[in-house]
Amino acid sequence: MDRKEVFIIGHKNPDTDSICSALSYAYLKNEISKKNGDGYRYFPARAGHMNEETSFVVDYFGMDSPQYIKDFRPQVTDIEIRKTEGVSGDLSLKKAWDLMRAGKIVTLPIVDGPKLKGLITIGDIAYSNMNVYDNMILSKARTSFANIVETIDGEMIVGDIDGYFEEGHVLIAAANPDMMEGYIEPLDMVLLGNRYESQLCAIEMEAQCIIVATGAAVSKTIRKLAKEHGCRIIVTPYDTYTVARLINQSMPVKYFMTSKDIVQFKDTDYLEDIQETMAKIRVRDFPIVDSHDHYIGMISRRNLLDLDHKKLILVDHNEIDQAVDGYEETNILEIIDHHRLGNIQTNTPLYFRNQPVGCTCTIIYQMYMENDVVIPKKIAGLMLSAILSDTLMFRSPTCTPIDKLIAEKLASIAEVDIEDYAKKMFDAGSNLRNKSAKEIFYQDFKKFNVGKINFGVGQISSMNPDELESCKKKLLPYMQEVKDSFGLDMVYFMMTNILEESSEVLICGEFGEGVIEEAFGVNVSDNSAVLKGVVSRKKQMIPGILEKLPQ
Numbered sequence: 076m077d078r079k080e081v082f083i084i085g086h087k088n089p090d091t092d093s094i095c096s097a098l099s100y101a102y103l104k105n106e107i108s109k110k111n112g113d114g115y116r117y118f119p120a121r122a123g124h125m126n127e128e129t130s131f132v133v134d135y136f137g138m139d140s141p142q143y144i145k146d147f148r149p150q151v152t153d154i155e156i157r158k159t160e161g162v163s164g165d166l167s168l169k170k171a172w173d174l175m176r177a178g179k180i181v182t183l184p185i186v187d188g189p190k191l192k193g194l195i196t197i198g199d200i201a202y203s204n205m206n207v208y209d210n211m212i213l214s215k216a217r218t219s220f221a222n223i224v225e226t227i228d229g230e231m232i233v234g235d236i237d238g239y240f241e242e243g244h245v246l247i248a249a250a251n252p253d254m255m256e257g258y259i260e261p262l263d264m265v266l267l268g269n270r271y272e273s274q275l276c277a278i279e280m281e282a283q284c285i286i287v288a289t290g291a292a293v294s295k296t297i298r299k300l301a302k303e304h305g306c307r308i309i310v311t312p313y314d315t316y317t318v319a320r321l322i323n324q325s326m327p328v329k330y331f332m333t334s335k336d337i338v339q340f341k342d343t344d345y346l347e348d349i350q351e352t353m354a355k356i357r358v359r360d361f362p363i364v365d366s367h368d369h370y371i372g373m374i375s376r377r378n379l380l381d382l383d384h385k386k387l388i389l390v391d392h393n394e395i396d397q398a399v400d401g402y403e404e405t406n407i408l409e410i411i412d413h414h415r416l417g418n419i420q421t422n423t424p425l426y427f428r429n430q431p432v433g434c435t436c437t438i439i440y441q442m443y444m445e446n447d448v449v450i451p452k453k454i455a456g457l458m459l460s461a462i463l464s465d466t467l468m469f470r471s472p473t474c475t476p477i478d479k480l481i482a483e484k485l486a487s488i489a490e491v492d493i494e495d496y497a498k499k500m501f502d503a504g505s506n507l508r509n510k511s512a513k514e515i516f517y518q519d520f521k522k523f524n525v526g527k528i529n530f531g532v533g534q535i536s537s538m539n540p541d542e543l544e545s546c547k548k549k550l551l552p553y554m555q556e557v558k559d560s561f562g563l564d565m566v567y568f569m570m571t572n573i574l575e576e577s578s579e580v581l582i583c584g585e586f587g588e589g590v591i592e593e594a595f596g597v598n599v600s601d602n603s604a605v606l607k608g609v610v611s612r613k614k615q616m617i618p619g620i621l622e623k624l625p626q
Contacts, residue, residue, distance in 0.1 A: 078383050079113075081408060082144065084120040084399055086392035090519045091129045091464035091504075094121055095457040096390040096435040097141050098133075100411060103439065104388075106448045117388075120144045122399035126518040128464065128504025135499075136456035136489070147385050148401035149346045155381050156342070156363050156372035161186030164193070164329030167222040168200050169321070171328050175200075182360035182373060185332050189369035191339065191362055193332035203323060203331050210244045212323065213264070216330035217241050220284070220307065226325035227311040227318050229286070233298050234307030240264060243283060247319060252276040266318055271297065278306050286322075288315040339364055342371055346379065353379075391435040393417040393427075396522035396529075411438055414613055418524065433471060433478040436461035440481045455488035460500060467536060467573050468497045473614040498538075501573060505537035507546050512553035515546050516568065522561065523617065525624050530584070531561065532620075534569040534612050543570045547581065551602055554583035565590065567620070569612060577607045580616070594619035 083101045085093025097119035104117040119141035125133070133140055161184040162171065171183055175197060185193040209215070213223075218240045224231055243262035248255055252272045259265060261281035267273045269291030277285050278300050284307040287293055293308055301308050311318055339362040340349050353361065353376050360373045387402060388409040394417035402419075409426040410419070413435050430438050436458035443450050450458075462482045466474035469482075486493050507515055520533035537543050550568055558566045565584030572578070581603050582588050588599040597604045609615045 079115045081115055081117045081386040081388060082120045082147075083117055083388045083390060084122055084141075084144070085390050086394075086397035086521065087122045087399065088517050088520045089121050089123050089125060089129065090391075091126075091132055092435050092461040093391040094119075094125055094129045094141060095132065095461035096411070096439060097121065098138060099436060099439050099454050099458050099461075100388065100390055100442075102451070102454050103443055103446065103448055107446055118142060123517070126504060127506055128500060128518075131500060131503035132457065132460040132464075136453045136460075138453055138457065144399065146345070146400040147387065147405050149382055149384060149404055151340055151342045151344050151346065151349070151363055151374065153383055153385060154346070154374060154378045156374055157378075158372045159184060161191070161370050162328070163187075164332065165219060165222070165327045167226050167325050168203055168328060168331070169226045169324035170222075171195055172200055172324070180360075180373075182358075183328070184362055184370055184373065185328055185334075186370050189367075191337070191364060191368070191370040193329065193334035194337060194360075194362065195328045195332045196359070199331045199333070203326065210246065213245050213326060214240050214242050216326040218326050220309075222325040222327065223286075223322065224309055227286070227309070227313055227321050229309040229311035232293060232308050232310055233301045234284070234305075240284065245322060247315060248273045248277060249315075256280060266315055266322075268315060275300065278304050282306055284309065286311060286318060288313060288318050337362065340374070341366065346382070350379065389419070390439075392521075393419050393429070394521070394523065395419055396524060411435060411442075413438060415617070432475050433473040434462040434465040436465075437475075437478050437481050440485065450485070450488055452489055455485045456491065459485035459489055459491070459493075459496075463493070463497045463500065464504075467571070467576075467610055468493075468501075470573060470576050471611045471614070473611045501536065501538055505535070505539060505542055507535065507537065507542050512549040516550060516553060516557065520557075521612075522563070525621060528565075528624055529561070529563050530565040530567070530587075530620070531557065531563050532567045532569065532612055532616060534571060534578075534616075536571040536573050536610075538573050540572055540575070543572060543579070546570060547579070547603070551581055551583075554581060558583050567591075567616070569609075569616060571610050573610070576610055577605060578609050578616075579603055579605050580609075590620055590623045594623045 083097045085097050101117040101119040108115045121141040121143055159180055164185045175183055181197045183195050184191055220236050220238050224236060243264055245264045248265050248267035255276045259277060259280040259282060262283045264284045265277040265282045266286045268288055274285060274297050286309045288311055290312040338356050342363050342365055360375050362373055363371045365371055384406045387405045387407050390411045393410050393412050407421050407425055412429050413432050440458055459482055462478055466478055469479050516533050518535055520531060522531045554566045565587040568581040569578040582591060591604055592599055595606050
């Protein structure tokens with residue numbers, strides 16, 4: 076992972092403020108980073124799918140949707156992946172050994188193009204040297220003549236270096252020619268010295284290759300006869316003993332590599348999912364591949380100690396239940412929010428900015444001004460949309476004079492008429508008739524915790540009372556399913572009529588009705604109640620509920 080990457084993300088089931096804050100703050104932070112030259116790069120992200128209102132806003136101003144990241148637990152990409160270069164399966168054992176020694180590695184990946192084909196270890200090479208007593212092993216391994224020449228520092232003086240030793244034994248011609256005739260067979264490879272008679276005998280016995288040791292000169296007659304018989308001649312400066320020791324190291328690594336049941340991991344795998352596997356399997360290194368199974372590099376258990384936690388900036392929330400999965404295993408650098416103080420804890424100090432305004436983007440606008448960063452037209456449109464959405468076009472009690480003032484400034488930069496644009500935005504977001512209960516419910520749903528009580532509050536807003544009524548019939552039975560799936564004590568859902576500045580709250584849970592009746596002084600009937608003047612979840616609904624719950 077790039078240690079200079081920082082992700083800016085809002086809460087789960089993100090609303091317009093959550094998405095627009097991530098986009099706008101990422102732009103601001105990148106501009107500040109350019110000025111400072113610190114090399115940090117900031118990326119907007121989202122922890123859930125965007126609702127239709129937010130999608131309209133992002134499309135309207137020609138922006139790209141933030142990257143969807145559902146889980147920030149540490150992944151393989153968050154540790155150092157050693158970029159050990161893959162090698163061809165035809166590479167000689169000696170060359171592999173040289174690469175491993177030079178790179179101080181014990182495992183070498185064998186690849187075919189981008190695909191991993193196998194692994195060769197120091198132990199595999201030791202086995203090839205210590206436990207192989209078969210004088211046909213070179214031909215069984217289909218060893219290339221190029222490998223043989225390279226390994227013994229030889230020169231092919233007769234014959235084609237391209238080709239493979241695929242059949243025959245490897246023999247040392249230590250006897251006189253009469254005895255040699257008894258054990259040399261056609262297609263054998265014979266190691267010998269400068270004796271003319273031995274060279275002649277090997278060629279006449281149809282050996283396919285002779286290796287002449289100690290750099291001895293080979294006569295023109297022998298060269299001519301070898302060519303006529305199709306016998307290659309290799310000359311090496313080493314003595315026969317050294318050649319006999321080296322020649323097995325010319326075999327291709329693919330003959331000794333492990334190619335079956337290789338334990339490998341994806342670069343996107345979560346570390347907690349692979350740690351148990353790594354602990355059980357007694358190998359030193361594990362290959363890493365991407366989503367296309369293309370080889371990337373290697374990791375070992377030691378690499379897990381060098382974990383670089385992802386860096387986050389949270390916007391528009393500071394509650395555990397609203398935060399993206401895996402946030403507790405990240406390094407949270409900042410929180411920019413306008414809600415009540417929640418229960419997120421961090422291991423290190425951080426920059427925390429919380430102001431009692433109607434929208435996170437109101438705060439971000441102020442930060443643009445404080446850092447003397449010019450707001451582009453598109454970014455102004457995003458921040459304006461967030462303020463209009465969170466304040467219900469200035470009708471919510473959460474709206475402050477500063478929200479309205481900043482919205483007017485942003486509208487001027489974005490070159491939009493506030494009332495005309497707000498109507499388009501809310502109309503896009505209230506297209507609810509053909510949606511399922513699940514789609515409606517999770518447009519904007521948040522969970523809260525007070526002591527031992529867990530509850531959730533969802534909200535939709537519309538200018539059309541008939542549309543809200545049609546949603547009610549879908550939502551009431553679905554809320555029980557939500558309550559059970561999250562193990563909540565109570566679930567509330569606010570259906571807010573923007574024009575009438577009121578909300579009908581749907582209620583699910585044994586004590587839910589009593590809490591609403593006490594908090595707002597209303598009568599609950601058929602699991603719902605109308606709360607006149609209540610349009611804000613943050614400033615009206617949540618405080619009213621909390622006041623009546625045991626702390």
